[in-house]
Amino acid sequence: MLLMTRHPDVMKEELRELETQISELRLRQAVIVNELDKVNTAGADGHRSMPDWVSSWLDVEHAGASELVSAARLIGKYRPINFRLAEGRITFDRALATMRLAEVGADEATVRHSESLDLAGVRRLTAMQRRVGRRDEREVAADRFLAVQPTLDESAYRVSGVLTGTDGRLFERSLYERADEMRLLPGGEATTRGQRQADALVAMAMDSLDRNRSDDGASPGAQVSVFVDLDEANGTGGESGCAIEYGPRVGPNTLEELLCTGSVRVVGLSGGKAIVTSEAARAIPPAVRRLVAHRDGGCTIGGCTSRYRLEPHHIVPRSRGGTHDPGNLATLCWLHHHIAVHLQGFHIDPDSPPLQRRLTRVPAGPDPPRRT
Ligand SMILES: [Zn+2]
Ligand SMILES: [Zn+2]
Known part of the structure; x- marks a missing residue:
């Protein structure tokens, strides 16, 4: 409660003052680490590297230890920068970033310019300055x-x-x-x-x-068997999810899309045994596909001119009792079909004009039959 009574400006100033003190202490640490590094303290204590040793000795994260060692090794080289750090005019992080910029060969003007950038900006500038040698290139190529x-x-x-x-x-x-x-x-x-x-x-x-791709209009990879537990899903395509043969587990949304786009074979399971392929889940007959594609001539969403991967979609979904009747089908481009409807969960407003379809958040058609 006592803290709350202080003015934010006072606290903000104090925060900065503390950072200056931290920077000063970090500089003193860096100077000591520099000395210890010279006499190979890490090796003497059985550590592989100086950052390993610092991390272990101070019980700090490796990233912080690396920063400190990195600063320690640059500290003697860039005295003017460290002079400003010692005087509290810049923070430890700013000094380290500036030394790294100088280290990659940036000229004095570039280093001065970096003073007007934030630390992320200085890091970007440093990365741009760094010359990529043949070895760097080979390393990246090998790491791809x-x-x-x-x-x-x-x-x-x-x-x-x-x-x-x-x-x-x-x-x-x-x-x-x-x-x-x-x-x-x-x-x-x-x-x-x-x-x-x-x-x-x-x-x-x-x-x-x-x-x-073959020319039957089906999406590639859609020739799959989907196993639906009829006891669980009551033949509706499943609120319970289902499995694709040798493939990913899918939920009801994906199943509905598979039923729209391709010749997916749905195998109903009852008590773990395969019942014959469900008649209700059969794909849209090719003749109906062609008829609907011809009738619509493109994506039926009002204002959409995309002709990318046109696919028939069931306005009332199969899982809600929708049929393959042409009246229940609307041609959609892949973006509206795959993304808007089946990924983002939009539905086609059944009351919208057939060639000026609207998307809504409200599902079309009757609710699926509920089991008692
Ligand atoms: Zn669909
Ligand atoms: Zn569209």
Whole structure:
């Protein structure tokens, strides 16, 4: 309570004053570490490196120890910078960042310019100054990789990797361009940049698969069997989730999309035994697909001019008793179908005009039959 009575300006000043003191203490530590480094204290104490030794001796995180050693090794070289640090005119972090900038060969004007930047700006400037040698290049090239890792039940995948500078720039540009085409959601409801980039990557992958695609209009990879526990799901396609043969576990949303887009074979299970392929879950007959595609001539969402991967969608979903009747089908582009409807959870307003469809948050059609 006592603290609350102090004026914020007073506390802000004190905060700065304490940082100056910390910086001063860090400088004194750096000077000592510099001396100990010279007499190989780490080796004498059985440690592999000075940062290891500092981390162990002071019981601090390795990152902090590395910073201290890094500063200790630069400290003798850049006396004017350390003079300003010792006088409390700059912080320890600022001094270290400036020394690193000088260390990569920045001229005096560049170092002076860095004073007007924040610390992140100085780090960027340092990275830009650093000359990339042949060895650096070879290292990055050797380190390049891309890993695609499914979670245990394969309901999600994690993607990570390292590309060389030029390849990375190229990949980034094509990904950004593609992601910019993904801003189509209704009602000002935007997807995040990260979500659009993820969607863009999937679109790029699908286009690549297209080179080997048959001409039946089905999405690549959609020729899968889905096992649904009929006892659990009551034949509705499942509020309980289901498994794809040799593939990821999917939830009801994904199943509904599979039923829209391709010839997915749904196998009903009862008591763990396969019952015959469910008639109700069969894919849209090819003749009906063609009819609907011809009738709509493109994405039926009002104002959408995209013709990217046009797919038929069930206005009343299969899981809510919707049929393959052409009246229950609307052609959607991939963005509206895959992203807006099946990923983001929008529904088609059944009362909207057939070629000027509106998206809504309210599900269309009757509720699924509930088990008693
Ligand atoms: Zn659909
Ligand atoms: Zn569309």
